[in-house]
Amino acid sequence: MSRRSHWAAAVALSVLTLTAVGCGSDVTTSTESTTSSPAATGTSAPVTADVTVGDPWARTSPMSSELGAVYLTLTSNTGDTLLGAAVPTSVAGSTEIHETAMADGTGTTMMPGTTAGDDTSDTTEMTQMTQMTEPPGTMGGDSPMPGSGEMEMRPISSLDLPAGEAVALEPGGYHIMLIDLVAPLVAGDTLEVTLTFERAGEQVVTVTVRDS
Amino acid sequence: MPSPDRPHRSRRRRWRHVGVIVVALVVVLVAGACGSTDEGSTAGTAPEASTDALEGLRRDPPLDVSTVVLPEVREGEADQPFTLVPQPGNLLFVYFGYTHCPDLCPTTLADLRKAFRELGPDAARIETAFVTVDPQRDTASVLPSYLSSFVDGGHAIRVDDPAALQAAEDAFLASSTITPLEDGTYSVSHTAFSSIVDDTGTVVAEWPFGISPDSMASDLRILLDETDRDRAGGSSTTAPA
Numbered sequence: 001m002s003r004r005s006h007w008a009a010a011v012a013l014s015v016l017t018l019t020a021v022g023c024g025s026d027v028t029t030s031t032e033s034t035t036s037s038p039a040a041t042g043t044s045a046p047v048t049a050d051v052t053v054g055d056p057w058a059r060t061s062p063m064s065s066e067l068g069a070v071y072l073t074l075t076s077n078t079g080d081t082l083l084g085a086a087v088p089t090s091v092a093g094s095t096e097i098h099e100t101a102m103a104d105g106t107g108t109t110m111m112p113g114t115t116a117g118d119d120t121s122d123t124t125e126m127t128q129m130t131q132m133t134e135p136p137g138t139m140g141g142d143s144p145m146p147g148s149g150e151m152e153m154r155p156i157s158s159l160d161l162p163a164g165e166a167v168a169l170e171p172g173g174y175h176i177m178l179i180d181l182v183a184p185l186v187a188g189d190t191l192e193v194t195l196t197f198e199r200a201g202e203q204v205v206t207v208t209v210r211d212s
Numbered sequence: 213m214p215s216p217d218r219p220h221r222s223r224r225r226r227w228r229h230v231g232v233i234v235v236a237l238v239v240v241l242v243a244g245a246c247g248s249t250d251e252g253s254t255a256g257t258a259p260e261a262s263t264d265a266l267e268g269l270r271r272d273p274p275l276d277v278s279t280v281v282l283p284e285v286r287e288g289e290a291d292q293p294f295t296l297v298p299q300p301g302n303l304l305f306v307y308f309g310y311t312h313c314p315d316l317c318p319t320t321l322a323d324l325r326k327a328f329r330e331l332g333p334d335a336a337r338i339e340t341a342f343v344t345v346d347p348q349r350d351t352a353s354v355l356p357s358y359l360s361s362f363v364d365g366g367h368a369i370r371v372d373d374p375a376a377l378q379a380a381e382d383a384f385l386a387s388s389t390i391t392p393l394e395d396g397t398y399s400v401s402h403t404a405f406s407s408i409v410d411d412t413g414t415v416v417a418e419w420p421f422g423i424s425p426d427s428m429a430s431d432l433r434i435l436l437d438e439t440d441r442d443r444a445g446g447s448s449t450t451a452p453a
Contacts, residue, residue, distance in 0.1 A: 059318055062361035064354045067314040100315045103389065103401035150387055151421070152401035153315060171319035172422050178314075212322040212425075 049078045049199035051161065056193070056207040058178070061185040068092065068178035068185050070193055070207050071169050079163035081198040085176045091191050093180030096155045100172055103150040153177070161197075185209045266434055267427035268408065268417030277306075277383045278413020282343065285352040285370045294367055296341060296380075297413040301443060303435055304339045304409040308386045308402055310346035311358045316404045316421055321362035324406075327428035328363065338432055340366035343380065345388035345402045347372050384415065408432070410439055 054073035061068045074082060085095045159174060161167050169175050176193065178185075185191075189209040196202050283291035298304035305324060309317035321342070328335035340363045344350035347370050350358070355368040371377050381387050381403075388402035404421035408431070416435055419428065 059314075059322060060361075061314075062311070062318065062358045064357040064361070065311055065314070065318075067312060069314040069318070098315070149403065150389060150401040151316060151404045152399055153313075154399075171315060175315050212319070212326060 047078055049076065049080055049197070051076045051080055051195070051197055051200045051203060053195070053203070053205050054166070056205045058185050058191065058207050058209045060187050060209055060211050061181055063184055065184070066179070066181050068181050070176040070178065071171065072205065072207070073166050073168045074161050075166045076161040076163060076197070076200065078199060080161045080200050082159040082161060082195060083198055084196040086194045086196070087178060087191060090182060092178035092182060095179065095193075096177045097159060097174065098153045098177045099156050099174050100151055100153050103152045158198075187211055266417060266431055267423055268419045268431050270417060271415065275384065275415040276413060277407075277409055277415055280380050280383045282369045282371050282376065282380055284367050285355055286368070287353050287356055291352075291370075294341070294369060296409060298339045298409060298411050300411045301439060302337045302339055302411060303416075303432065303439065304341055306341045306343065306384065306407045306409060308343045308345050308381060308384070308388060309404070310344050310400055310402070311350050311354055312346060313400070318362075320404070320406060320421065321359075323423070323425045324428060325362050326425035327432065330425065330429035331432060334433070334436060337436060341369055342366060343369040343377075345377065346390070346400050347377070408435060410435070
């Protein structure tokens with residue numbers, strides 16, 4: 001290799017390196033040394049499993065609708081899995097935990113956070129995901145903007161709750177769907193939702209109905 | 213900074229010159245590379261135009277939906293053809309959704325209702341059209357009452373013919389898919405953005421799902437001002453910078 005090409009290579013190398021460093025400092029987020037471990041795998045922790053529930057609410061349901069949605073935030077101290085949710089039959093016929101996601105299966109949109117635990121081994125009777133919607137072959141070319149492809153809801157069998165991490169069930173992400181509402185959900189009403197966790201067991205949450 | 217120490221051990225003086233050049237090059241290239249990245253991301257993703265602070269996307273060239281006509285349904289009445297263009301001086305909010313949609317659709321409509329409250333009297337100048345992508349379940353007895361749960365005087369749009377629905381969706385660059393499931397039911401997927409149409413039948417803004425009520429209200433104010441200016445100016449057809 002000639003001297004000149006060595007030189008060129010060296011310059012290129014340093015430019016590349018420094019470009020990476022220079023730009024990197026703009027975009028890299030500081031690495032956090034969190035200790036949150038992935039979902040619990042049945043270890044016998046000395047602390048009692050407990051899940052803190054934040055801001056449980058349900059949207060007022062349109063008069064003609066038989067569906068409702070409950071939103072809340074779950075934080076497990078030990079790491080846990082939400083296995084199901086239930087309401088009295090005086091409120092709704094059944095419930096499902098749902099994920100709103102891109103129809104091509106690319107996961108939850110508009111909502112970073114944990115991924116859905118729909119591939120965990122301990123599936124319950126709640127699972128009934130039969131088929132994912134294929135991406136539309138007929139979609140008119142360019143999508144208007146990022147995140148505006150087709151979206152759909154899918155039932156998920158469970159939801160992982162990493163230790164210490166607040167997992168939000170919020171519009172555009174996860175929600176507890178109330179099916180066959182007995183009566184419309186009216187602002188100011190409350191309803192009781194029983195959440196079942198793998199480790200923390202059952203927990204009854206009082207949910208307030210509001211517009212948004 | 214990492215100096216290029218590989219090729220030579222002699223001629224240090226020369227390397228010093230080279231070093232200066234390298235530094236200069238690096239500075240220029242780093243600045244260039246980073247700068248272009250920033251610009252690229254702004255142009256590619258964030259539609260936030262700093263000139264008018266519009267949160268929604270302005271498409272260039274804008275979509276013309278003035279020829280889209282679909283049936284508006286009212287319970288107990290015959291369908292009426294509805295052109296998806298608002299009354300002069302007004303704006304039309306258009307959303308393709310369905311009533312068996314407990315998350316995206318009611319979130320968007322509830323946020324719109326909130327935005328209307330923020331707008332006050334000007335909200336009367338915003339018309340609403342909800343186009344169902346699930347005409348099988350969203351009949352004339354369901355759709356209007358669903359929409360009226362959120363807004364007054366909204367247009368409930370329903371067409372049985374899938375080709376007509378798709379043609380309308382294409383005009384807005386929206387889409388939807390009905391997928392039969394094994395249990396005899398079906399799932400519905402759909403684009404979840406909203407479009408704002410002005411009185412010329414031009415889509416003047418598109419909102420991604422999740423835009424806040426505040427941003428909706430702010431965008432609608434800006435777009436109403438532009439509509440007023442266009443109507444006053446007459447000749448001006450483009451959005452002011």
